[in-house]
Amino acid sequence: MVRVEHNFKAMGGPCSLRVDTDDKAAANMAVKAAVAEVARLERKYSRYLNGSLTNRINRAAGEGLPVPIDAETSALLSYADTAWRESEGLFDLTSGVLRFAWDFKSDRCPEQCEIDALLPLVGWDLVRREQDSVYLPMAGMELDFGGCVKEYAADSAAMQLRRYGVTSALIDLAGDMVAVGAPQGVATGTAGWPVGIRHPLQKDRAVAGVHMPEGGLASSGDYERCLLVDGKRYGHILHPHTGWPVRGLIAVSVLAEQCLVAGSSATIAMLKPVDEALKWLDGLGVPWLAVDANLNCHGSLALSQHAGKRE
Amino acid sequence: MASSPQEERNKTLAALTSSALLLPAYNVAVADAPPDFTEIGMRYSKYKEDDLSAKKVFGARSQRMDIDVAQFHLLAPVSDDWSVALDVGWEDMSGASPWFVGESLVDDGEPKVAMSGASIEDTRTEVSVTTRYYFDSGTAGVNYTYSDEDDYESSAVSLDGSLNSADGLTTYSASVSASDDDITPTQGKYPTNTLSATKDIRSAWIGVSRIISKRALVRFGLSYTYRDGYLTDPYKYKDNRPDERKEWTVSAGYRHFFVEQNGALHVDYRYFDDDWDIASQTLDVAWIQNVGQDITLAPFIRYYAQDKAKFFSVVVNDDIDSEYFSDDYRLSAFGAFSYGLRVNYDIGNWSINADAERYQTDESWGLYSGEESPALVDTWRYGIGLSYAFK
Numbered sequence: 262m263v264r265v266e267h268n269f270k271a272m273g274g275p276c277s278l279r280v281d282t283d284d285k286a287a288a289n290m291a292v293k294a295a296v297a298e299v300a301r302l303e304r305k306y307s308r309y310l311n312g313s314l315t316n317r318i319n320r321a322a323g324e325g326l327p328v329p330i331d332a333e334t335s336a337l338l339s340y341a342d343t344a345w346r347e348s349e350g351l352f353d354l355t356s357g358v359l360r361f362a363w364d365f366k367s368d369r370c371p372e373q374c375e376i377d378a379l380l381p382l383v384g385w386d387l388v389r390r391e392q393d394s395v396y397l398p399m400a401g402m403e404l405d406f407g408g409c410v411k412e413y414a415a416d417s418a419a420m421q422l423r424r425y426g427v428t429s430a431l432i433d434l435a436g437d438m439v440a441v442g443a444p445q446g447v448a449t450g451t452a453g454w455p456v457g458i459r460h461p462l463q464k465d466r467a468v469a470g471v472h473m474p475e476g477g478l479a480s481s482g483d484y485e486r487c488l489l490v491d492g493k494r495y496g497h498i499l500h501p502h503t504g505w506p507v508r509g510l511i512a513v514s515v516l517a518e519q520c521l522v523a524g525s526s527a528t529i530a531m532l533k534p535v536d537e538a539l540k541w542l543d544g545l546g547v548p549w550l551a552v553d554a555n556l557n558c559h560g561s562l563a564l565s566q567h568a569g570k571r572e
Numbered sequence: 573m574a575s576s577p578q579e580e581r582n583k584t585l586a587a588l589t590s591s592a593l594l595l596p597a598y599n600v601a602v603a604d605a606p607p608d609f610t611e612i613g614m615r616y617s618k619y620k621e622d623d624l625s626a627k628k629v630f631g632a633r634s635q636r637m638d639i640d641v642a643q644f645h646l647l648a649p650v651s652d653d654w655s656v657a658l659d660v661g662w663e664d665m666s667g668a669s670p671w672f673v674g675e676s677l678v679d680d681g682e683p684k685v686a687m688s689g690a691s692i693e694d695t696r697t698e699v700s701v702t703t704r705y706y707f708d709s710g711t712a713g714v715n716y717t718y719s720d721e722d723d724y725e726s727s728a729v730s731l732d733g734s735l736n737s738a739d740g741l742t743t744y745s746a747s748v749s750a751s752d753d754d755i756t757p758t759q760g761k762y763p764t765n766t767l768s769a770t771k772d773i774r775s776a777w778i779g780v781s782r783i784i785s786k787r788a789l790v791r792f793g794l795s796y797t798y799r800d801g802y803l804t805d806p807y808k809y810k811d812n813r814p815d816e817r818k819e820w821t822v823s824a825g826y827r828h829f830f831v832e833q834n835g836a837l838h839v840d841y842r843y844f845d846d847d848w849d850i851a852s853q854t855l856d857v858a859w860i861q862n863v864g865q866d867i868t869l870a871p872f873i874r875y876y877a878q879d880k881a882k883f884f885s886v887v888v889n890d891d892i893d894s895e896y897f898s899d900d901y902r903l904s905a906f907g908a909f910s911y912g913l914r915v916n917y918d919i920g921n922w923s924i925n926a927d928a929e930r931y932q933t934d935e936s937w938g939l940y941s942g943e944e945s946p947a948l949v950d951t952w953r954y955g956i957g958l959s960y961a962f963k
Contacts, residue, residue: 286832336595343591347584417597426787519598522588546582 262445267292271299272307272411274435280422281429281445291425295418299434302414305334306406308357315406323400330395338390341409344525345385351532352525353385355397356501357405363506365486365497376504383501412479412524415439431456431473436480439520440473458562461512461552468512469550469564477520481527482512498531508554509535514562516548523547609961613645617955621667624685628946630674633687636949637667645959653706663696663721670947671762672809673887673899683887685947688762688807696721710735710743717751723806726753728773745779757806764806771801787829795821804898810888811898819846835861838872849882850903853939870914879940880905886943901949905942908933912953921961928954 265280265288278295282288308315318328330338344352358379362371382402389396397404415432419439422430429442431454443452453472460466461484471478483496483506496506513530517523526545530538539559542549550562557567592598621636628634640663647657668687676684697720704713712733719726728751735744751773757764775798781791799817825840840856858872881903883896912929931951935944 290832333596339594340588340591343587347587413595413597416595420597426785517585518589519592521592521595522585525588526585544582545585547585 263288265289265292267296269296271296272303272414272434276432276434278418278422278433279431279444280427282427284426287426291422291427291430294421294425295432298418298421299414302410302417306410308403308405308407315404318395318397319403322397322402327389327391327394327396329393334395335392337406337409337413338388338395340521340525342385342390344409344529348525348529348532350385351501352408352529353383353501354404354406354408355385355388355402356383356499357407358382358401358403359499359501359504362504363488363495363497363499365488368488368490370488370490370495380502380504383504408528409521409525411435412437412477412520415520416477437520437524438473438478440475440478442475458514458550459512461556468552468558469514469562471516471548471562473516476516476518477523478514478516479520479524479527480512480514481524481531483507483509483531484511500532507532509533510538510551510553512550512552513538513542514550515542515545516562609963610648611645611959611961613643613957613959615641615643615645615955615957617641617643617953617957620952622950622952624687624947627679628685630676630684630686633668635667636687637665637669637692640664641955643957650703655704655706657700657702657704659698659700659702661696661698661700663698665694665696666691668692669807670901671807673901673946675887683946686809694722694758696724715749723756723758724753725756726751728752741783743781745781746777748774748776750774753801755802755806762807762809765804765808765811766802766806769802769806771799771803774798774800781825789827791823791825791827793821793823795819795823797821805900808898808900810892811900812896813883813898814848814896817846817848819844821845833861835859848903850879851940852876852878866918868914868916870916871912872914873909873911876908876910877937877939878904878906878908879938880942884942886945899945899947901945901947904935904945904948905938905940906933906935906944906948907937907939909937923959923961924957925959926954926956928952 262281262283263285265282265285267278269276276299278292280288280292304310305313306315307313308319310316314330314334321328341352341354359376362375362379382399387398387402389398411434415434415437416439418432419430419441422441427441429445431444432439436459438456440454444454453474456471456473456478457467458469458471458480460468461482483498486497488495496511498507499505500507510531513527515523515526517526526547530542530551533541535553539551542551542560548562549560551559553559558564619639619641621638623636624634626634641661643659643661645657645659647655649655668691671686671688673683673685675681698717700715700717702713702715704711710733713731715730717728728749730747730749732745732747736742753771753773755766755769755771757766775795777793777795779791779793781789783789797819801815803815803817804813805811821842821844823840823842825838827836827838829836838856838858838860842854844852853876855875856872858870861869863869881898883894884898884900884903886899886904888897888899908931910929910931912927914925914927916923916925929952931953933948933950935942935948
């Protein structure tokens with residue numbers, strides 16, 4: 262058995278693939294295919310890349326012409342629609358425009374009127390979606406797949422590995438992970454890939470460890486970017502209905518069969534008030550971990566009640 | 573009764589999961605779907621029999637058959653779950669075929685072939701329509717084929733279906749077909765064995781294929797064919813065959829894709845047996861090599877060995893007293909090798925394919941003993957095709 266390890270940058274962060282195999286050449290082919298798959302999805306859905314489908318859809322907003330889409334995009338939009346419905350409108354691919362009002366590198370909060378000017382552009386229910394086309398009816402509206410494409414890419418990369426016969430691998434796309442089988446060479450019973458869930462405030466510390474079974478693990482956190490104004494913290498997760506940062510949990514991790522489902526579940530929990538979010542996660546019926554603003558840990562993956570002192 | 577919050581939430585997970593599973597990344601077992609494009613193709617191929625060596629024939633005529641074939645193919649989706657295909661073919665045949673085998677008195681009793689006197693000229697037109705229905709776990713198809721030439725008319729109907737197992741790894745297939753053929757031999761220099769006759773063919777096939785690993789597949793098949801009617805060759809001088817024939821075939825195949833080589837190995841074996849005592853075995857080996865994204869090269873080799881029919885003899889003597897007899901080399905014991913190359917090149921929506929195959933026979937290559945017919949044939953076949961697919 263050998264472990265093939267490949268580190269690369271994609272989707273705005275550090276990524277890694279680990280494959281345990283007896284056939285190194287086959288594993289290398291598989292890794293190549295998986296990396297190519299992630300790159301394909303990044304090219305297709307990044308809103309930053311000029312030629313991307315997302316970019317074409319956004320540029321056509323308000324122009325009167327629906328943009329043709331393929332079956333994959335159609336299915337992804339259907340999924341986003343399900344998540345929007347199941348979250349009572351919290352999971353919304355059109356909410357990205359709100360970031361124009363918020364400059365997390367500055368030290369000022371936007372005025373309400375700045376936010377009010379953007380709110381009409383937010384609303385998944387405004388999007389005109391057909392089986393083979395999509396259209397944003399107002400100039401300035403944007404679709405942002407950022408909330409689901411990294412997770413989907415992790416799942417899709419896993420599928421590529423499986424197609425090439427890989428039975429044991431761990432994919433990590435900047436924190437969104439998918440396990441294929443269990444690592445080789447470990448005693449059976451401790452099955453699963455050992456993975457640490459990052460501490461919300463300390464980059465190099467784990468708040469919990471988990472032996473990942475086959476499936477996905479996704480995390481959403483409000484720790485990376487925030488604004489401090491008059492001693493008050495404003496996180497970067499914005500409520501799609503108000504345009505203001507959510508005062509909820511600061512980190513959520515969810516394990517599910519698909520990384521995509523894990524990711525949107527974590528995102529939805531982040532957008533809910535703390536009490537509601539904890540109840541919602543509990544009812545979901547999958548392993549989860551949540552950290553609140555006082556660094557209290559909740560959920561079946563929590564090792565202890567408290568994540569430790571703030572540093 | 574209202575559902576508990578727990579059940580409500582689990583519905584959320586179920587809704588998200590089932591919606592996610594429609595994405596291509598989760599579709600291991602893809603449902604059979606009709607083509608979502610239209611494909612039009614043309615193909616020309618040539619089949620050419622080698623001339624017999626002069627010492628194997630009576631007289632100077634040793635040239636055998638040449639066939640030019642042109643084919644047109646159209647495949648189009650009708651709706652999300654229907655497709656229709658139309659195939660039209662034209663064949664132009666010319667040349668001569670063995671009339672009988674006799675003993676050469678000049679050449680020490682050596683068997684030699686007497687060729688049909690006049691050059692045979694015939695054209696055949698075939699029209700075939702297939703419609704196929706695609707459902708979640710399989711497909712069902714109906715085909716009608718009509719073929720017409722100067723001395724032969726055939727119409728055939730077939731039904732086929734396939735069913736995929738829930739895990740998508742096993743496919744079961746079955747088909748039945750029936751054809752009614754009319755034979756009206758062209759009258760020429762020599763008398764024919766009949767002026768007009770008919771025959772019916774009924775056949776059934778079942779098969780199963782299973783994906784046994786990420787890169788390998790096995791398949792097995794079993795078929796039965798029943799022929800009833802005039803099965804004698806109308807043009808051969810000494811030919812009288814039973815008016816019934818029952819044939820069985822069992823087959824097995826293996827496909828393996830090799831990632832490193834970016835190629836696949838196909839191995840197929842077939843065993844055939846019938847109540848004329850003709851048994852045969854076929855072993856087919858092909859290597860499908862992908863070269864980059866657009867080119868496929870497929871060299872192949874096939875070995876075939878056949879036992880003779882119980883009523884075959886190299887030379888049918890005038891004093892024969894058995895009811896059935898034939899000197900048709902196709903009913904003799906022999907072995908054959910074919911080998912060739914198929915090439916496919918995709919350029920955008922276009923696809924060009926070409927192939928060449930050499931077929932050689934010899935009694936001594938066979939697995940079954942028997943005297944060699946001097947009429948055994950070697951052939952060349954080559955073709956070139958072009959197809960275009962669009963949405």
